[in-house]
């Protein structure tokens with residue numbers, strides 16, 4: 001069984017999406033400053049989907065001017081195996097809504113190789129992560145896993161995170177850092193995804209859930225003890241890091257009061 005999460009430790013509820021985006025921008029800005037002071041770089045992992053819209057305030061004054069974007073290194077927790085100009089591409093979404101509005105060097109934005117099929121793209125992305133460790137950009141955890149400074153996660157209405165879906169065999173993966181999936185229940189079916197051990201090795205994991213369609217799963221994550229694998233979002237609790245859920249009132253349900 002996966003333990004239910006304690007809302008008093010791990011949940012921040014906001015009145016609306018605007019307030020949530022402001023709180024999130026402030027939090028990310030502080031994590032960025034601390035990481036840059038400690039090691040001269042900030043490694044951030046993006047999700048696709050609605051999470052990206054919650055980053056708008058990061059790219060606006062006053063926060064945008066407080067961040068040293070030249071030290072950011074951007075990765076993806078999952079990506080669809082489509083070309084970068086495809087409407088389904090998470091890179092495209094992040095580029096259009098966020099990356100094009102800030103000054104992160106292009107060489108520090110690590111999108112997947114969209115010329116490869118899902119299997120080859122997963123191998124390629126795992127090698128890229130290993131290279132980032134060798135060059136000193138990325139830390140490693142005590143278990144020898146990549147340790148990102150911040151992983152930003154969304155959650156689907158079915159409780160999936162990244163491209164790790166309820167009761168899918170990939171939930172059990174413990175060896176690889178990045179896997180391909182060719183039968184994603186949510187289209188498009190071909191994707192790559194970081195695995196649970198990598199996500200749980202991060203220094204900080206921030207979930208963003210907004211809207212009533214997420215309320216049922218937020219209630220389950222914080223209110224029920226479920227068999228492992230049934231609710232991937234409940235399986236995220238960094239071994240040696242911080243976890244916080246940013247939720248708006250509609251997603252918070254009983255926890256928003």
Ligand SMILES: O=C1O[C@H](COP(=O)(O)O)[C@@H](O)[C@H](O)[C@H]1O
Pocket residue numbers: 047048049050051078079090153154155156157160161162163186
């Ligand atoms: O397919 C995906 O879905 C999840 C959740 O998306 P949302 O729009 O419901 O927030 C997303 O986090 C993931 O990166 C994406 O590939």
